[in-house]
Structure formats: structure tokens, C-alpha cells
Amino acid sequence: MAADDAAENLALVLMRNGLQKAPARVLAAFLFAEEESVTATDLGERLGMNSGSVSTAITMLRTVALIERAPAPGSRREHYRLREHAWATLMSGQNAVVQAMLDAAEDGIAATGDDSPAHRRLTEMRDFYAFVFRELPDLIDRWKAERTAGRG
Amino acid sequence: MAADDAAENLALVLMRNGLQKAPARVLAAFLFAEEESVTATDLGERLGMNSGSVSTAITMLRTVALIERAPAPGSRREHYRLREHAWATLMSGQNAVVQAMLDAAEDGIAATGDDSPAHRRLTEMRDFYAFVFRELPDLIDRWKAERTAGRG
DNA sequence: CCGAGGTTTCACAGATCTTTGAATACTCTT
DNA sequence: AAGAGTATTCAAAGATCTGTGAAACCTCGG
Numbered sequence: 001m002a003a004d005d006a007a008e009n010l011a012l013v014l015m016r017n018g019l020q021k022a023p024a025r026v027l028a029a030f031l032f033a034e035e036e037s038v039t040a041t042d043l044g045e046r047l048g049m050n051s052g053s054v055s056t057a058i059t060m061l062r063t064v065a066l067i068e069r070a071p072a073p074g075s076r077r078e079h080y081r082l083r084e085h086a087w088a089t090l091m092s093g094q095n096a097v098v099q100a101m102l103d104a105a106e107d108g109i110a111a112t113g114d115d116s117p118a119h120r121r122l123t124e125m126r127d128f129y130a131f132v133f134r135e136l137p138d139l140i141d142r143w144k145a146e147r148t149a150g151r152g
Numbered sequence: 153m154a155a156d157d158a159a160e161n162l163a164l165v166l167m168r169n170g171l172q173k174a175p176a177r178v179l180a181a182f183l184f185a186e187e188e189s190v191t192a193t194d195l196g197e198r199l200g201m202n203s204g205s206v207s208t209a210i211t212m213l214r215t216v217a218l219i220e221r222a223p224a225p226g227s228r229r230e231h232y233r234l235r236e237h238a239w240a241t242l243m244s245g246q247n248a249v250v251q252a253m254l255d256a257a258e259d260g261i262a263a264t265g266d267d268s269p270a271h272r273r274l275t276e277m278r279d280f281y282a283f284v285f286r287e288l289p290d291l292i293d294r295w296k297a298e299r300t301a302g303r304g
Numbered sequence: 305c306c307g308a309g310g311t312t313t314c315a316c317a318g319a320t321c322t323t324t325g326a327a328t329a330c331t332c333t334t
Numbered sequence: 335a336a337g338a339g340t341a342t343t344c345a346a347a348g349a350t351c352t353g354t355g356a357a358a359c360c361t362c363g364g
Contacts, residue, residue, distance in 0.1 A: 002263040003260065003264055006263045010256040010260060013252045013255075014253075021322075031270065032264070032270045034268055040341070049323080050323075050324060051341075052325075052326090052343075054341095056322095056323095058341095076331090077339090077341090078340080078341075082273060087276070087280040087281070091284065094246070097165070097169060100168065104158070104165045105162075108158045108162060111157075112184070117185070117187065117188055118183065118186055122183060125239055128239040128240065128295060129239070131298065139284070143284075147280075173353090174352075174353080201354090202354060202355070203310085203312085203355095204312075204314090204354065205353055205354075206311095208312085208313090228310070228362080228363095229310065
């Protein structure tokens with residue numbers, strides 16, 4: 001099935017977003033699953049990975065709020081599914097690295113003399129990330145608004 | 153000097169932006185350098201890395217347009233410096249990732265049946281990244297405009 | 305056209321990160 | 335409260351990525 005190739009390819013792309021291999025493959029599997037929710041065992045079988053790796057991956061994806069437990073009445077196994085706004089969440093994660101850049105720049109500014117080239121460069125860097133840090137949440141809010149409007 | 157710590161810390165943060173270790177350290181060194189431009193040998197000495205690693209790192213940073221050769225009359229060694237708008241460039245690099253996500257989503261949509269859950273999820277994903285793909289360049293343009301205006 | 309200084313390339317060694325398999329800890333059901 | 339079925343943790347093996355040192359390759363001045 002071509003969907004499997006597409007899923008593996010998506011996993012590769014997700015890795016460029018900073019995810020590790022196992023979580024990336026698991027997340028891709030969630031996307032491509034034909035069910036509303038899946039169990040750890042399912043994932044392990046489909047992806048050919050052992051339960052330990054799957055468990056670790058699920059824990060990781062849950063801590064970054066990309067997936068969540070799904071109610072599964074009558075089943076002994078835990079079911080999981082993609083969360084609403086998972087993509088916006090993934091992008092928001094970038095916000096943390098933007099803030100880290102901002103902080104690093106501030107530290108640099110504090111550690112360099114007032115009119116050195118380093119000071120000037122660090123100030124430019126700080127200004128840029130301050131700008132992005134302000135604008136990124138807006139971007140995501142606009143998306144959420146647009147999406148909600150689109151649904152009526 | 154505290155600046156060195158700040159530089160090493162910045163390198164760590166840059167790695168979260170997807171840079172590898174050596175390029176990250178080299179880029180941080182460019183930022184914190186007290187000169188307008190630096191040579192490969194300087195970098196090697198300051199960072200305690202050998203010329204091979206430095207060379208590879210510089211090549212990498214040049215291909216992504218974060219640094220550039222600087223004219224250095226009368227010097228035999230090549231000089232390099234941070235490029236104008238380096239930070240905006242670094243962020244634009246994310247645009248490539250966004251496009252890859254978009255493409256991966258399209259592939260998935262093509263590979264799944266019309267009304268399956270997978271199809272629906274992939275469509276949401278596609279819409280989100282299409283939105284970001286449209287908006288990100290605007291964001292960067294706004295920054296450039298604001299920056300230029302600020303300088304008068 | 306030769307030689308010195310500088311840069312790049314490359315195979316290998318070393319470090320780092322991942323996965324695995326198995327033991328441990330849960331948690332329902334009866 | 336016991337036991338079966340799941341889930342999680344962890345040390346060790348395996349795979350991957352990175353840095354090193356040395357050789358090859360430029361480039362410019364003499």
C-alpha cells in the first residue's frame with residue numbers, strides 16, 4: 001500500500017522538526033491509522049518495533065501534547081489518538097526554542113562590552129527573536145480562528 | 153570570561169534549531185567575536201577544534217547563507233563574517249521544513265481513501281501547513297521592513 | 305615554476321544516541 | 335486478594351553520527 005510509504009516519508013520529515021526517530025514513526029502511524037484511536041500493541045505490530053520503544057515514544061508524544069489517551073470502553077488496552085490542534089502545538093514547540101534564542105542573546109548582551117561588534121550583533125539577534133516571539137502566537141491564533149470560522 | 157559561557161550556551165540553543173554541533177559552535181563564535189571577521193585558524197584555536205572540523209562547519213554555514221567571505225586585503229587567510237539578515241535566513245530555513253510537511257501531507261491525502269479518518273487528519277494537517285507556508289514569508293518581510301524603518 | 309602557507313577531503317576512531325529484550329510494576333476482573 | 339494481561343523501565347548491544355589526523359590539493363609570492 002502506498003500509504004505506508006507516505007507514512008514512512010512523513011516520519012522522515014517529522015524528524016526534521018526535531019522529533020526522534022521512534023516518536024516520529026509513531027506519530028506518522030497515528031495520522032495514517034484507519035481507526036479513530038490505536039493501542040500500543042497495534043503500533044508495535046504495524047511499525048515492527050518492540051513494546052518498549054513504543055511505550056517510550058508514546059510517553060514522549062504525550063508530554064508534548066501531540067497525542068492523548070482516548071476512552072476505550074470495554075478494552076483492556078490503552079487507546080491513544082492525535083490531539084486536536086496537534087500541528088499548532090508542534091509549531092508552538094518552536095516558540096520554546098525562539099525563547100531560548102532570545103534568552104541566549106540577552107545573556108550575550110550582558111556579557112559583552114557596550115560598543116563591541118559582538119554587542120551589536122547580539123542586539124540584532126535579540127531584536128529579531130523578540131519580534132518573532134511576539135508574532136508567532138498571533139500566527140497560531142489566526143490559524144485557530146480561521147479554522148473555526150471555516151467549520152461554521 | 154562570561155562571554156565564553158554565553159557563547160557555548162548559545163551553541164547549545166542553536167543545535168535545537170537543527171544545526172549540528174560543530175557548525176553551531178562556530179556560528180556562536182562568529183557572533184561573539186570581537187573582530188568584524190575571523191579566519192578558520194582563529195576559530196580552531198578559540199574553540200579547540202581542528203582545522204578539518206572548522207572547514208566542514210564553515211562550508212556548511214556558507215551553503216545555508218549564514219556566513220560569507222569577507223574581503224581581507226593583505227591577508228593570506230580567508231576571512232568570514234556573519235551575513236546580514238542571518239537570523240531571518242535561519243528562520244526561512246524552517247520554511248523548507250514547512251514545505252516538506254505540506255508535501256508529505258499531500259502525498260498522504262493522495263494515498264488514502266476519501267472519507268477515512270486518515271484522510272480527514274491529513275487534510276487538517278495540509279491546511280495548517282499551507283497556512284503557515286503562506287504566512288511565514290510575510291512575517292519575515294514584516295521584520296525586514298520594521299528593521300529598515302527603525303534604522304531610518 | 306617552485307615552495308610555503310592555507311584549506312579541503314577522507315578513512316578511521318571515538319562518542320552519542322537508539323533499540324532491544326527482559327525484568328518490574330500496574331491494573332483490572334473475578 | 336490472586337492472577338492474567340498490559341505497560342514501563344533499564345542495562346547492554348547495535349547503529350549512527352561526529353571529530354581527528356594526515357594526506358592531497360590549491361594559491362600566491364618569489
